Amino acid sequence: MSPPGAGDAAHFDVLVIGSGPAGQKAAVQAVKAGRRVALVEQEPGVGGMCVHRGTIPSKTLRESALQLSRLRSSAALLDFALKPGLEVASLMARLDEVVAAHVAYMGRQMSRNGIQLYHGRARFLSDRLVEVLSVDGSTRRLTAETIFIATGSRPRSPAEIPIDHENILDSDSILSMLYLPESLTILGGGVIACEYASIFAHLGVRVTMIDRADRPLKFMDAELVEKLVRDFERTGGRFLGERNIGSVEWDGVSKVVTRLATGETIESDKMLVALGRAAAVDGLDLAAAGLRANARGLLEVDAHCRTAIPHIYAIGDVIGPPSLAATAMEQGRRAACHALGLPPGSAAEMIPIGIYTIPEMASVGLSEDDAVKRFADIEIYRASFRPMRHTLSGRDEKMLMKLVVDGATRKVIGAHILGPDAGEMAQLLGIPLKAGLTKDDFDRTMAVHPTAAEELVTMYKPTYRVKNGERV
Numbered sequence: 001m002s003p004p005g006a007g008d009a010a011h012f013d014v015l016v017i018g019s020g021p022a023g024q025k026a027a028v029q030a031v032k033a034g035r036r037v038a039l040v041e042q043e044p045g046v047g048g049m050c051v052h053r054g055t056i057p058s059k060t061l062r063e064s065a066l067q068l069s070r071l072r073s074s075a076a077l078l079d080f081a082l083k084p085g086l087e088v089a090s091l092m093a094r095l096d097e098v099v100a101a102h103v104a105y106m107g108r109q110m111s112r113n114g115i116q117l118y119h120g121r122a123r124f125l126s127d128r129l130v131e132v133l134s135v136d137g138s139t140r141r142l143t144a145e146t147i148f149i150a151t152g153s154r155p156r157s158p159a160e161i162p163i164d165h166e167n168i169l170d171s172d173s174i175l176s177m178l179y180l181p182e183s184l185t186i187l188g189g190g191v192i193a194c195e196y197a198s199i200f201a202h203l204g205v206r207v208t209m210i211d212r213a214d215r216p217l218k219f220m221d222a223e224l225v226e227k228l229v230r231d232f233e234r235t236g237g238r239f240l241g242e243r244n245i246g247s248v249e250w251d252g253v254s255k256v257v258t259r260l261a262t263g264e265t266i267e268s269d270k271m272l273v274a275l276g277r278a279a280a281v282d283g284l285d286l287a288a289a290g291l292r293a294n295a296r297g298l299l300e301v302d303a304h305c306r307t308a309i310p311h312i313y314a315i316g317d318v319i320g321p322p323s324l325a326a327t328a329m330e331q332g333r334r335a336a337c338h339a340l341g342l343p344p345g346s347a348a349e350m351i352p353i354g355i356y357t358i359p360e361m362a363s364v365g366l367s368e369d370d371a372v373k374r375f376a377d378i379e380i381y382r383a384s385f386r387p388m389r390h391t392l393s394g395r396d397e398k399m400l401m402k403l404v405v406d407g408a409t410r411k412v413i414g415a416h417i418l419g420p421d422a423g424e425m426a427q428l429l430g431i432p433l434k435a436g437l438t439k440d441d442f443d444r445t446m447a448v449h450p451t452a453a454e455e456l457v458t459m460y461k462p463t464y465r466v467k468n469g470e471r472v
């Protein structure tokens with residue numbers, strides 16, 4: 001039966017709002033199960049923030065920074081600097097091409113799968129009825145048995161910081177900066193703050209990071225993070241931890257002035273505010289569907305990503321951390337399976353995390369701190385080295401690898417890596433960790449030589465043990 005007010009609405013089994021990684025996966029899972037699926041996207045291209053303002057653009061700039069840093073380290077005889085006043089866009093020359101190809105590919109994938117795409121802004125008229133407002137002002141009504149809210153997130157803008165998107169920027173506007181600044185202050189110590197801090201530092205910008213915590217990336221292995229901060233400081237960056245912001249202002253001439261509660265003053269050409277993300281639910285008219293965001297501005301869901309209204313699910317950044325494309329996709333797939341009564345497979349306990357700082361950082365499984373809380377006896381295997389493969393080409397990049405092993409069963413329960421291709425390694429390590437393989441299985445595995453990853457199967461002795469919380 002049509003919901004009240006549906007009129008000539010088009011009816012679908014599944015309606016997805018938002019075409020980012022979460023929405024796409026939910027939509028694809030539903031069509032695979034033979035359902036009629038509609039997807040609404042307000043932007044001209046599909047793909048979400050991930051493609052247009054997040055992962056892809058930031059990694060494009062990172063590639064330029066990485067190439068420059070490798071040139072500098074391998075060509076010690078060359079003394080070069082970037083041209084002053086370099087245009088940021090010139091460092092991302094291939095971005096438009098990469099994004100256009102990606103968007104076209106995803107669009108084709110959707111139409112091949114028979115997903116009906118509506119271009120416009122969606123808002124709820126009731127819990128089963130959605131209105132789509134197109135750019136030309138026309139509206140369309142859609143009804144569905146199951147609705148997925150996958151509208152993502154936007155940068156959090158604290159009221160006391162005057163973000164003007166010209167001098168004081170957020171993670172959406174930072175890449176529209178015309179010229180590479182000489183100095184940049186970054187507020188925050190999360191993934192986005194750290195990635196941009198190391199990227200800009202490697203591009204020769206004087207970067208100052210300011211955070212309330214004593215170190216950035218509190219959820220990652222402390223030793224890896226300490227090394228990352230040391231590397232950042234070696235490239236001319238500064239990390240100011242345990243600092244509260246007093247005020248931020250643009251002086252109207254040439255500098256952003258940041259006053260800290262400690263009395264310190266920091267001046268820089270530009271500022272990046274990276275103080276977390278807020279759910280993008282404005283304009284959705286959640287109340288019409290019987291929903292509301294919680295005090296933190298996020299949509300609350302149960303273990304299956306179901307909201308308080310059982311046929312409406314919320315997936316991806318709109319439900320809050322970890323706010324990664326990888327988790328958004330998995331939430332989309334699992335929620336669609338749940339809604340359609342399909343087995344989703346066991347939940348991923350071993351969530352791999354890749355952080356694209358320079359150097360790259362990645363982990364899968366338990367950190368040392370978490371393992372100590374859950375196991376009476378753990379062993380840490382640790383290697384810090386310069387991969388021979390890289391030194392051959394003159395690259396001066398160090399790696400730090402740690403395996404966390406349960407001393408009782410010998411199972412490898414965590415892996416943490418800092419260095420080139422850390423993300424690729426963590427991805428693959430997820431398989432033996434999920435399968436419950438032991439350190440002895442690792443030791444009996446043949447290694448490809450010369451590789452950096454061979455170290456993972458040749459760390460024969462634990463560096464130290466932690467028994468009942470005591471390091472021995």
Ligand SMILES: Cc1cc2nc3c(=O)[nH]c(=O)nc-3n(C[C@H](O)[C@H](O)[C@H](O)COP(=O)(O)OP(=O)(O)OC[C@H]3O[C@@H](n4cnc5c(N)ncnc54)[C@H](O)[C@@H]3O)c2cc1C
Pocket residue numbers: 017018019020021022023040041042043046047048049050051053054055056058120121122123150151152153171192280283284315316317318323324325326327328354356
């Ligand atoms: C700088 C940066 C770097 C990042 N790097 C990484 C990384 O390296 N690895 C990683 O895993 N993650 C990374 N992320 C995070 C990742 O981009 C997000 O976690 C991911 O995009 C979230 O996916 P989503 O589907 O929930 O939302 P989004 O990708 O934000 O997609 C939501 C979509 O919904 C649409 N929408 C919103 N409201 C409406 C409406 N009312 N009607 C119609 N459409 C609507 C939006 O236009 C958007 O297209 C990064 C993020 C940033 C900002």
